[in-house]
Amino acid sequence: MSSPDIELVNLSKNYGSTPIVRAIDLTVPQGEFVSILGPSGCGKTTTLNMIAGFTIPSSGHIKVRGLDQTGVPPEKRGVGLVFQNYALFPHMTVRQNVGFGLKMQGKSQHDIDEQVKKALHSVHLDGFEDRYPKELSGGQQQRTALARAIAPRPSLLLLDEPLSNLDLKLREAMRIELKDVQRELGITFVYVTHDQEEAMAMSDRIVVMHQGVIAQVGTPSELYSTPRSTFVADFIGKSNIFAVTPTKVEGGIHRVKISGTGLELLAASPEPDPAGIAFCSIRPEAARWIEGQSPADRPLNILPVSITKIVNLGAYLEVWCRHQSDTVLKSLISAARGAELRPGVDIELTIEPAAIKLLSS
Numbered sequence: 001m002s003s004p005d006i007e008l009v010n011l012s013k014n015y016g017s018t019p020i021v022r023a024i025d026l027t028v029p030q031g032e033f034v035s036i037l038g039p040s041g042c043g044k045t046t047t048l049n050m051i052a053g054f055t056i057p058s059s060g061h062i063k064v065r066g067l068d069q070t071g072v073p074p075e076k077r078g079v080g081l082v083f084q085n086y087a088l089f090p091h092m093t094v095r096q097n098v099g100f101g102l103k104m105q106g107k108s109q110h111d112i113d114e115q116v117k118k119a120l121h122s123v124h125l126d127g128f129e130d131r132y133p134k135e136l137s138g139g140q141q142q143r144t145a146l147a148r149a150i151a152p153r154p155s156l157l158l159l160d161e162p163l164s165n166l167d168l169k170l171r172e173a174m175r176i177e178l179k180d181v182q183r184e185l186g187i188t189f190v191y192v193t194h195d196q197e198e199a200m201a202m203s204d205r206i207v208v209m210h211q212g213v214i215a216q217v218g219t220p221s222e223l224y225s226t227p228r229s230t231f232v233a234d235f236i237g238k239s240n241i242f243a244v245t246p247t248k249v250e251g252g253i254h255r256v257k258i259s260g261t262g263l264e265l266l267a268a269s270p271e272p273d274p275a276g277i278a279f280c281s282i283r284p285e286a287a288r289w290i291e292g293q294s295p296a297d298r299p300l301n302i303l304p305v306s307i308t309k310i311v312n313l314g315a316y317l318e319v320w321c322r323h324q325s326d327t328v329l330k331s332l333i334s335a336a337r338g339a340e341l342r343p344g345v346d347i348e349l350t351i352e353p354a355a356i357k358l359l360s361s
């Protein structure tokens, strides 16, 4: 890890008396692909606009490559931008669109031509120089916008939901392309999205935002395996989430009772301390189906359940199971393995204590 490219220190934005971004701290090292992920309205665009210089913070500081950006106008920040509506100039060719910023910077025609060529090559648009935007597909237009943003060789690129206007197949293909471009150029990307799959697929780290605060920062796998709140457990992937009361702790194993149903489970999470335990989160794939005879040395947390519903997800089935306590758990079972399962069938589930995450909020 090299020196930080961006530092947000105690950064806040209010509109009138409404706090929109609340005292966030974040450090992004040079060359990292970081996503700001959260539901609509949580303050992602506001945060990005403060980094870009379009929105003045109410308090706190932004540093880019170690330099405080207070009072620095957007065009002096050396930051590239890509937005959802890519806003190419319709009367200009791809070459002119991509070269626009360079021309504004007063670059020589020779330099412009060279940098445009390189940028178009990076986004696989060689040979498209003389097309007009209306002669391009949506994906090609978005790649042109990306080329325009990277042509001046910024060390930092800010992207605000750049793929949300594209259809699903193209969006999935573009995720991979964007990540490849980022890796090849070694530019820091700050990528705003409300789409957790997109963030998971592309990011080195994800910043999960919720109501103007940072809920958790981590790698995609850290956030998936160790969510620190029910919000993150629910927003990243799927989870069975229950309110629980801890009843006993012994040798690092907590016995917790699910509120409303009274079902007791054993959880091996080392934290939080029993006093802070209010919820548990169980990933559907962690509620495993014990096929056939249950093993002689029975594991902990065996739940006899009855299947109430099966949602076919293609490769997997989401199997809704009801325990006699009336606790309903969703279990993820491969479609091949679960081909014979039907609503009304009784099965046994088991959950490893370590797969039950205990949470305070």
Ligand SMILES: Nc1ncnc2c1ncn2[C@@H]1O[C@H](COP(=O)(O)OP(=O)(O)O)[C@@H](O)[C@H]1O
Pocket: 015, 020, 038, 039, 040, 041, 042, 043, 044, 045, 046, 047
């Ligand atoms: N210029 C503004 N004036 C007043 N409220 C704003 C302004 N810009 C954004 N907001 C409010 O701030 C909140 C966060 O907006 P935004 O940062 O755009 O969210 P996101 O990008 O996460 O969807 C929203 O409730 C929005 O209505």
Ligand SMILES: [Mg+2]
Pocket: 044, 045, 046
């Ligand atoms: Mg937004």
